[in-house]
Amino acid sequence: MTDTLPETALPDLVSLRDQVGAALTGFLHAKDRNPPGIEVIHLTSTLRKLLSGGKRLRSVLCLYGWHAAGATGDATAVVRAAASLELFQAFALVHDDVMDNSDIRRGTPSAHRALAAAYSADGGPRDRAQAYGLGAAILLGDLALVWSGELLHTAGLDPDRLAQVLPLVHDMRSEVMYGQLLDLQTTGRLSADIDTPLHVIRYKTAKYTIERPLHIGAALAGAGAPVLDACTAFGIPLGEAFQLRDDLLGVFGDPAETGKAIVDDLREGKATVLMALAVQRASAAQLRTLRSLVGRSDLNDEQAAEVREVLESTGARQAVERMITTRYDAALTALDQAPFPEAVSAGLRRLAQAATTRQM
Amino acid sequence: MTDTLPETALPDLVSLRDQVGAALTGFLHAKDRNPPGIEVIHLTSTLRKLLSGGKRLRSVLCLYGWHAAGATGDATAVVRAAASLELFQAFALVHDDVMDNSDIRRGTPSAHRALAAAYSADGGPRDRAQAYGLGAAILLGDLALVWSGELLHTAGLDPDRLAQVLPLVHDMRSEVMYGQLLDLQTTGRLSADIDTPLHVIRYKTAKYTIERPLHIGAALAGAGAPVLDACTAFGIPLGEAFQLRDDLLGVFGDPAETGKAIVDDLREGKATVLMALAVQRASAAQLRTLRSLVGRSDLNDEQAAEVREVLESTGARQAVERMITTRYDAALTALDQAPFPEAVSAGLRRLAQAATTRQM
Numbered sequence: 135m136t137d138t139l140p141e142t143a144l145p146d147l148v149s150l151r152d153q154v155g156a157a158l159t160g161f162l163h164a165k166d167r168n169p170p171g172i173e174v175i176h177l178t179s180t181l182r183k184l185l186s187g188g189k190r191l192r193s194v195l196c197l198y199g200w201h202a203a204g205a206t207g208d209a210t211a212v213v214r215a216a217a218s219l220e221l222f223q224a225f226a227l228v229h230d231d232v233m234d235n236s237d238i239r240r241g242t243p244s245a246h247r248a249l250a251a252a253y254s255a256d257g258g259p260r261d262r263a264q265a266y267g268l269g270a271a272i273l274l275g276d277l278a279l280v281w282s283g284e285l286l287h288t289a290g291l292d293p294d295r296l297a298q299v300l301p302l303v304h305d306m307r308s309e310v311m312y313g314q315l316l317d318l319q320t321t322g323r324l325s326a327d328i329d330t331p332l333h334v335i336r337y338k339t340a341k342y343t344i345e346r347p348l349h350i351g352a353a354l355a356g357a358g359a360p361v362l363d364a365c366t367a368f369g370i371p372l373g374e375a376f377q378l379r380d381d382l383l384g385v386f387g388d389p390a391e392t393g394k395a396i397v398d399d400l401r402e403g404k405a406t407v408l409m410a411l412a413v414q415r416a417s418a419a420q421l422r423t424l425r426s427l428v429g430r431s432d433l434n435d436e437q438a439a440e441v442r443e444v445l446e447s448t449g450a451r452q453a454v455e456r457m458i459t460t461r462y463d464a465a466l467t468a469l470d471q472a473p474f475p476e477a478v479s480a481g482l483r484r485l486a487q488a489a490t491t492r493q494m
Numbered sequence: 495m496t497d498t499l500p501e502t503a504l505p506d507l508v509s510l511r512d513q514v515g516a517a518l519t520g521f522l523h524a525k526d527r528n529p530p531g532i533e534v535i536h537l538t539s540t541l542r543k544l545l546s547g548g549k550r551l552r553s554v555l556c557l558y559g560w561h562a563a564g565a566t567g568d569a570t571a572v573v574r575a576a577a578s579l580e581l582f583q584a585f586a587l588v589h590d591d592v593m594d595n596s597d598i599r600r601g602t603p604s605a606h607r608a609l610a611a612a613y614s615a616d617g618g619p620r621d622r623a624q625a626y627g628l629g630a631a632i633l634l635g636d637l638a639l640v641w642s643g644e645l646l647h648t649a650g651l652d653p654d655r656l657a658q659v660l661p662l663v664h665d666m667r668s669e670v671m672y673g674q675l676l677d678l679q680t681t682g683r684l685s686a687d688i689d690t691p692l693h694v695i696r697y698k699t700a701k702y703t704i705e706r707p708l709h710i711g712a713a714l715a716g717a718g719a720p721v722l723d724a725c726t727a728f729g730i731p732l733g734e735a736f737q738l739r740d741d742l743l744g745v746f747g748d749p750a751e752t753g754k755a756i757v758d759d760l761r762e763g764k765a766t767v768l769m770a771l772a773v774q775r776a777s778a779a780q781l782r783t784l785r786s787l788v789g790r791s792d793l794n795d796e797q798a799a800e801v802r803e804v805l806e807s808t809g810a811r812q813a814v815e816r817m818i819t820t821r822y823d824a825a826l827t828a829l830d831q832a833p834f835p836e837a838v839s840a841g842l843r844r845l846a847q848a849a850t851t852r853q854m
Contacts, residue, residue, distance in 0.1 A: 311637050
C-alpha cells in the first residue's frame with residue numbers, strides 16, 4: 135500500500151459533490167441561453183431538479199479513482215469530466231423511467247410526468263399531455279447524453295489522457311445499455327435462473343456505477359494495470375452488493391427514503407436475484423402466489439404484502455442479505471490489497487459501507 | 495471558383511454510399527460479438543435494416559464537404575466519420591418513431607414495432623410486447639447515438655482535425671433535438687404562425703441534414719471561413735426546401751414511394767408551414783374543417799381527403815411549392831458563388847435537384 139497522498143489532500147465527500155454540482159450548474163446555465171427562439175427551460179429545469187437530488191456517486195468515484203492513481207493538484211478538468219458522468223446518469227434515469235413507466239424518481243415526479251404536467255399547465259391540449267411528456271422525456275434523456283459527451287470533451291483534459299480514457303467511456307456507455315436490455319428481456323418472466331439477473335447486475339450496476347467511474351478517474355491520472363485491476367477487484371463485488379441492496383429496497387424499502395414507489399418492481403415483474411431465489415425455494419402453493427401476483431400492473435398493497443411474505447418465508451430475503459455481506463467483505467479485502475494511497479482506501483471503505491447499507 | 499480537383503477525383507454517389515455502408519457493416523459486426531452473454535442480435539439486425547434503407551444523405555454531404563474544402567487522397571478515416579452521421583440519424587429516426595408512435599419507417603415496420611414483434615415471436619408474454627418494443631427501441635436509439643460517437647472517435651482521424659470538428663458535431667447534436675422539441679411543443683396546436691414551423695425546419699432539417707454534414711466534412715479538411723460560409727449559404731435554403739418537400743409528401747405523397755403512412759402527419763396534427771398557410775388563407779368553413787379533423791388520431795381516408803382539399807383550394811400547397819422553388823434557386827445561386835472545386839459544385843447541384851424533387 136503506497137501512501138504518498140496525505141489524508142488532507144483528498145477532499146471530503148461534501149466538497150467533491152459541491153465541486154461537481156458547480157460544474158453542472160455552469161454547463162447547464164450556458165445551455166439555457168443557447169438556442170435562440172427555442173424554449174428549453176422546462177427541459178433544463180427538469181434536468182437540474184433531477185441532478186440536484188442525486189448522490190453523485192459516479193462522479194465522486196471518478197475523483198476517488200483519480201486520487202487512487204496517485205494524482206494530486208489542480209482537479210478542475212477532472213471535476214468537469216466527473217460531472218459528465220452525472221449527466222450520463224441523468225440520461226439513463228430519464229429513459230429508464232420512461233421504459234418502466236415510473237411515476238416517481240428521487241422523491242419527485244419522474245421527468246415524463248413532470249414534463250406532461252408542465253405542458254398542461256402551459257395550456258397544451260389535454261389529450262396530448264401524455265404523448266408530450268413521453269416525447270419530451272426521450273428528448274431530455276437524449277440531450278443529457280449528448281451534453282455528457284460535450285462536457286467531457288470540453289472539460290479541458292490533456293488530449294493524450296482523454297484519448298486514453300475514451301475507450302473506457304465507450305465501454306461504459308454500451309455496457310449499461312446491455313444491462314438495461316437484458317433487464318428488459320427478462321422482466322415479466324418469473325424464473326429460477328439467478329445467472330441472468332447477476333449478469334444484469336454486473337453490467338447495469340457493478341461495472342457502470344462503480345468499476346467504470348473508478349477506471350475513468352484512474353485513467354485520467356495515467357494509471358497502469360495494477361491500479362485499474364484493483365479498481366475492478368473492489369468495484370465489481372461492491373457494485374453487486376449495491377444493486378442487491380437496491381433490489382431489496384425496491385420491495386421492502388421505505389418509499390419516503392428510497393424516493394421510489396414500493397410496488398413498482400413487483401408490478402413490473404423485475405427478474406431480480408431475490409425473486410429467482412424465492413422461485414427456487416418456493417413450495418407449490420407459494421409458487422402459485424408468485425405466478426399469480428408478480429408482474430400484475432394492478433397489484434395492490436395487500437397482494438404486495440403476500441408476495442413479500444413469500445420472499446421472507448422462503449428465506450430469499452435473508453439469502454440476498456448474505457450475498458450482500460459476502461460481496462461487501464470481498465470489496466473490503468480487495469481494498470486492503472489495493473495499491474491506493476491510504477487516504478483513498480479509507481474514503482472508499484466509508485463509501486462502501488454507506489453504499490451497501492444505503493446510509494448515503 | 496477554384497478548380498484544383500479533377501472531375502474524376504470525386505467518387506460517384508453510389509460508390510460513396512457503398513463505402514459508408516462498408517464502414518457501418520464492419521462496425522456493427524464487431525458489436526454483434528461484443529457483449530458476452532447478452533443477446534443484442536435483435537437490436538443490431540433492426541439497426542442494420544434501418545441503415546440499409548437510407549439514402550445516406552448526411553454522410554454523402556459530409557464527404558462532399560471534405561472535397562469542397564479541396565481535400566483529396568485517402569478518405570478512409572473521413573468515410574468512417576461520415577458513417578458516424580448515419581448512426582446518429584438512425585438514433586434520431588428510432589426515437590422519432592417512438593415519439594410519433596409511427597408504425598412504418600422506410601417502408602418496413604418502425605423499430606419499436608419490429609422489436610415488439612420479435613419479442614412475441616420469441617415467446618415473450620403477450621401483454622408485455624408493446625412495453626418491450628418501446629423500451630428496446632429507446633435503448634436501440636441510445637446505443638446508436640453512443641455508437642455514433644464511438645465510430646467518430648475511432649475513425650482514425652488526425653487528433654487536431656478531430657478537435658476542430660467536435661464543436662460542430664456537438665452543435666449539430668443539440669440543434670436537431672432543439673428542432674424536435676419545438677416540433678413536439680407545437681404539434682396538435684393548429685396555428686397561423688409560420689415563423690415557428692420555419693424555425694423547426696431550420697434546426698431539424700436545414701442545419702442538421704445539410705449544413706452541418708457539409709461543415710463537418712469541410713472542417714475535417716481544415717476548411718476556413720469562406721468554405722464554411724459557402725456551405726451555410728447553400729445548405730440552409732436547400733435544407734428548408736428539402737423539409738418543405740417532405741411536408742408536402744407527408745400529406746400528398748405516395749406511401750409506396752415515401753415509405754411512410756400518408757395520414758400520420760395529419761393524425762398527429764404536425765404544425766407545418768403548409769398547415770399554417772392554410773389556416774391563414776382559410777374561410778370560416780374551411781377553418782372549421784381543419785379544426786375538427788387535423789390532429790384526430792382516428793382520421794380516416796375520407797377525412798384526410800377533406801383536409802387535402804382545403805390545403806389545395808386555399809392555395810397553401812401551391813404557396814409551399816413556390817417556397818421550395820425560391821429556396822432551391824437560392825441554393826443554386828450560392829453554389830455558383832461558392833469557392834468549391836467545380837466537380838464538387840456539379841455534384842451538389844445534382845444532389846440539390848434530387849433532394850427537392852425527391853428523385854433520390
